[in-house]
Amino acid sequence: MIEIFQILLTESFWAASLRIATPLIFGVLGALICEKSGVLNLGIEGIFVAGAMAGWMAVWLGAGLWGGVVVAALAGGFFGLIHAILTVPLGLSQHVSGLGVTLFATSVSYFSYRTALPNVSSPPRIEPFRPLEIPILSELPFIGTILFQQTALTWLALFMVGLVWYVMNRTGLGVAIKAVGDNPNSVDAQGLSVYGIRIGAIVVGSALMALGGAFLTMSAFDAFFFGMVNGRGWICIALVIFASWKPGKALLGALLFGAFDALQVRMQTEVGAKVPSQVFLAAPYVLSIVALVIAARRAEYPRALLTPWFKGQR
Amino acid sequence: MIRVEPRNANSAIFSYGVPILSAFVALILASIPLWLAGAPVLISYVEMAKGVFGSKFAFSEMLTRATPLMFTGLAAALAFRAKLWNIGAEGQLYLGAIAAVAIGTGYIEAPAFILLPLIIAFGCAAGSVGMVVPAILKTRYGADEVVTTLLLNFIIIIFLQYMLEGPLKDPMGLGWPQSSPILDQGMLPPLMERMRVHSGLIIAIVCALIAQFMLARSVWGFKLRAVGENVFAARHAGIKVNRTILGAAAISGALAGMAGVSEVAGLKGYLTSDLSPGFGYAGIIVAMLAGLSPIGVVISALFIASVFVGADSMSRAMSVSSYLADLVVSTSLLCVLIGGFFSRFKLVRAKLEGKN
Numbered sequence: 321m322i323e324i325f326q327i328l329l330t331e332s333f334w335a336a337s338l339r340i341a342t343p344l345i346f347g348v349l350g351a352l353i354c355e356k357s358g359v360l361n362l363g364i365e366g367i368f369v370a371g372a373m374a375g376w377m378a379v380w381l382g383a384g385l386w387g388g389v390v391v392a393a394l395a396g397g398f399f400g401l402i403h404a405i406l407t408v409p410l411g412l413s414q415h416v417s418g419l420g421v422t423l424f425a426t427s428v429s430y431f432s433y434r435t436a437l438p439n440v441s442s443p444p445r446i447e448p449f450r451p452l453e454i455p456i457l458s459e460l461p462f463i464g465t466i467l468f469q470q471t472a473l474t475w476l477a478l479f480m481v482g483l484v485w486y487v488m489n490r491t492g493l494g495v496a497i498k499a500v501g502d503n504p505n506s507v508d509a510q511g512l513s514v515y516g517i518r519i520g521a522i523v524v525g526s527a528l529m530a531l532g533g534a535f536l537t538m539s540a541f542d543a544f545f546f547g548m549v550n551g552r553g554w555i556c557i558a559l560v561i562f563a564s565w566k567p568g569k570a571l572l573g574a575l576l577f578g579a580f581d582a583l584q585v586r587m588q589t590e591v592g593a594k595v596p597s598q599v600f601l602a603a604p605y606v607l608s609i610v611a612l613v614i615a616a617r618r619a620e621y622p623r624a625l626l627t628p629w630f631k632g633q634r
Numbered sequence: 635m636i637r638v639e640p641r642n643a644n645s646a647i648f649s650y651g652v653p654i655l656s657a658f659v660a661l662i663l664a665s666i667p668l669w670l671a672g673a674p675v676l677i678s679y680v681e682m683a684k685g686v687f688g689s690k691f692a693f694s695e696m697l698t699r700a701t702p703l704m705f706t707g708l709a710a711a712l713a714f715r716a717k718l719w720n721i722g723a724e725g726q727l728y729l730g731a732i733a734a735v736a737i738g739t740g741y742i743e744a745p746a747f748i749l750l751p752l753i754i755a756f757g758c759a760a761g762s763v764g765m766v767v768p769a770i771l772k773t774r775y776g777a778d779e780v781v782t783t784l785l786l787n788f789i790i791i792i793f794l795q796y797m798l799e800g801p802l803k804d805p806m807g808l809g810w811p812q813s814s815p816i817l818d819q820g821m822l823p824p825l826m827e828r829m830r831v832h833s834g835l836i837i838a839i840v841c842a843l844i845a846q847f848m849l850a851r852s853v854w855g856f857k858l859r860a861v862g863e864n865v866f867a868a869r870h871a872g873i874k875v876n877r878t879i880l881g882a883a884a885i886s887g888a889l890a891g892m893a894g895v896s897e898v899a900g901l902k903g904y905l906t907s908d909l910s911p912g913f914g915y916a917g918i919i920v921a922m923l924a925g926l927s928p929i930g931v932v933i934s935a936l937f938i939a940s941v942f943v944g945a946d947s948m949s950r951a952m953s954v955s956s957y958l959a960d961l962v963v964s965t966s967l968l969c970v971l972i973g974g975f976f977s978r979f980k981l982v983r984a985k986l987e988g989k990n
Contacts, residue, residue, distance in 0.1 A: 362780065393640065402968070409638075410975045415719050415780060416922060420967040427960035434955030435671045517655040554784040561778070598796040605785045605792075609777070630638050 327586045331462055334579075336468040339589065341571075341578030342470075345370070345477040347556030348485050348563060348570040350396075350525040356565055357521035358501035358624040362418025363403045364529050365553030366425030370395045371530025373429035376537035376544045377436065377448045380568030383536065389473070389534055396530020397523045399425045404522035408515050411628030422553075433544060443543035449473055471539045473531070478571075480528065485567040499522050503624035504629040514629055529553070552606065558608040562615040565622065571609070580607055638979050640872025648977030653888025653923050653930070656973045657937055660966035665787055667961055673952045685947025686940045689857060692947070694829040700939035702727070702910070705893035707924065708929035709721035709847055713886035715849065715863040718879055722783030724788035725892035726764035730891025731898040732797055733760035735813040735905045738800075738820035741936065747801050752898055753820050761891015762884045764790065765988075769883030773876040787914070795907055804904065813905040822900035834896030838932070842890065845928035858882050868900035890914065896936065913959075916942075919967045927972075 327333050344492050347364060354361040361367075375392030376591035379385060399421055406417040437444065449471035487495035499507045502516045532552065537544050559577065563569035584600040665675045680985045706723040713720035720726075733756040742749060768782040798811040806814070823835045849855035857878045860868040869875050893913055898905050920938050924930030945959035 339735060384733050404766055405969055406968070409970065411638075412971050416918075416967075417971055419721065419915075419918060420971060423919070423960070423964035424968060427957055427964050431667055431955050433956040434957055435667075438953065438955070551785065551788045554781060554788075558781045558785065561781075596796055596800065600793045602789045602792040605788045609771075609782050609785050609789075612781055613771055613775045613777045616778070619776070632637055 323330050323590050324583070324587070327583060330450060333582055333586065334466045336582040336585075337575060337578040338474060339465060339472060339578070340581045341574040342474045343532035343535045343540070343552055343570060344479045344556055344559060344574035344577060345481060346535065347529050348559045348574055349477075349480055349552060349567060350528035350532070350561070351556050351560040352565050352567065352570055353484065353488075353525035353528065354522050355498070355499075355625055356501045356622055357497050357518045357525075358504065358622055358627065358629075359404070359407050359416045359518055359522055360418060360557075360626055361400070361403055361522060361529075362415060362493045362557065363399055363421030363425060363523060363526065364418075364556055365549060366422030366429075367396045367399050367526050367529040368533035368536075368549040368553045369427040369429045370399055372432055372493030373544055374530070375534035375535075376446060377432070378540065379516055380444060381576065385447075385449055385538060388538055389476075389531065392530045392534035392538075393527040395528040396456040396533075397577070400523045400526020400529075401519070404519040407628070408518045408522070411630060412628055430546060433546075443545060446536075446538070448542040451540040473535045473539045476531070479537075480573045481567050488567065498622070500629075504624055508629075508631065510519075514631070528626040529556075532556070555604065555608045558612045561571060562611040564615070564619060577604065577607070580604065636981050636983060638839050639982050641978060641980050642699070649925060652973035653970055654975050655923060656969035657923065657934075657966050659969045660962050661941075663965050663969075664958060664962045666818045667958060668954060671958075673954045676970040678948055678952050678954065679952045681948040682944035685944040689946075691829060694826060694831040696936070696939050696943045698829075699943050700935045701835045701838050701900070701918050702893040702897050702913045703916055703935035703938055704835075704842060704932055705889050707920030707935050708841055708892070708914050708917075708928055709890035710836075710918045710921035711924060711928060712845060712849070712858070712889065712924045712933050713765070713882055714862075714921060716731055716858045716879060716882040717865070718862075718886070719780045719883050720765055720768075720782055720783055720883070720886050720890075721918065722765060722768065722786050722914070723886075723893070723917050724910060724912065725783070726761040726853065726887045727788040727894040727897070727910050727914050728794050729764045730894030731795070731909055732794060732802070732893070732894075732903050733757045734895045734898045735816060738816040738899060739814040739904075740817060743817075744819075749817065749820045750822070750899075753816075754895055756952075757895030757899075758888035758891045761888040761889070761894065761949055765887025766822035766880060769880050773879055778937040790849045791907065794905075798905065798907055802905065811907060814878045815904045818828035820899060822896065823902065827888050831900060832900035834900035837892070837896065838935075842928045842932045843891070849928060850924060854881065871967075890917070893917075916963060919963055920966055923970050938966075941966075 351361060351364055371392040374395035378391035379388040403417055403421045406412045407414045451469050452472050452475060459465045488529040496507060496512055500514050500517045508514050533549060536548055560572045563573045581604050584603045588597055590601045643721065644759045668678050668752045669674050686692055737756045738753045750797060768779045768786060771777040771782050772779045800812060802813045804812050804814040824832045841864060857873050860873055861875050861878045865875055897909055902909060920931055920934045923934035941962050942959045946956050949956040949958060
């Protein structure tokens, strides 16, 4: 037990927690926007892969880092648009369409990567985002060091939490998005386009998810690997239920998850000899299931989630 | 204005035509990535066809690849019929395979007529557990089975790595993380000499026939379809919904477990952590392409297997990435989804004055 407290007191542990949480923050926010509009987006796992590949590829081909971020977001928006067309105007099964988008986005990414780089033994590297120095904040003890080690993408993720909260709770657009997810007929009666709002929410949400992927290749690592997303998208789908579709709780959930993951890596080195390493490897997935089971009972799903809506049919 | 209207009757032309058309469209669309990759498109298609129909061996390889896809396709089709989203066939496949090698590598010494049924029974039971657990989490706690089965896939693969480095590790395996070989009398007999296709294929087809019959004719099948079509109506009619879902979960998991048994005891002989190149996920596509019909699963598994085997051999000949196969297969899923929409709805141009 003492070891755990010692770990909890180190700055590097909290810095790592925030780093691990960053892609999840993007992913949970993206899933939150989609689901608030009434559409489950299981394309998330593939969109992560697409964002990771596209962002990395753009930088590797000579774009700037922020150019890569934009390309990743566009790639995510593109695959989100496919999901949106299939599930909103066509009203097809959101489960199957989402899985289809995941498989499609993953295979497009892998195929593009292999076609661009047919015979590489080790993945080529790019110059990733460097830690960002914030003049006064990084001088602070403890907190300063934790934030000091983060890259611009982590800052972008934190900013997005605030932005999504603001848009969802303080703007008419947010009211409209929540309304199409709860009661699309009421939105239609007001003369707003249910299709338009849902499609827009899915595209924007998917672009955010892709930034989570881009963080992996452009900040956490400096290259693209097959299988590097490794279920992070699915974890976000569990976390958004745990966060009851609230941006602030989404941040909290992602941070808790990051802290747990950072802790298990450090525990592994402490007690690695006694416990098989796989126990620690499996822990994040087990934790997600546990969180889901705890949250599921009291979860208040958006009322029109999974329900297609057709104009002119009541 | 364009409006969406349901079609009156779901005609046979659509239910057979849509999947076939989708498969063709996906194959034709593959010319785009082929062209982008700089390969001569027509020759690539010829190479792909040769990879499946070019020789007796090539064809038998396709059948070998179709076998696990039939099992995972059936697993998805039966669960999806009950609107139980089993996305965990990949993990359940590995549970089946783990059970098969745990029983079959010498733990029990018995003649084939005892050992083989035991391996199958334990493999199916293990796969079954892998789906019943998330089904209980769904019926008891309301935890979405999509997320739990997806996450379980990762947990089971980590468990598999532990088993292959620990309890199931082959002491003669030169340090590789692989299991000992299954005893000869525990192996599913091959169907043809010098070919890899094995009797798992026969079991898969028999399973599909039984599933087709049960789904269409039995009370169990009726309940399963009723729960899938309208859970409130089913409950109102006195069907025990949770029990039906758990039953569907058990059968679905068992079929996915059987895919693992068939791969390990029919083809490979021993277990490694790369036994399945995503058969569990591909099974979902197989099931959707089949319109969730068990007999259809057999046919669509043959198609998907042809794409994989054909694209594999084409990619060797033309040096195009073999991920093309995944691209074609996932495109066919998206096509069949869109096609499914047009078989259920039609677009009509709404009359201007008729708008109310």
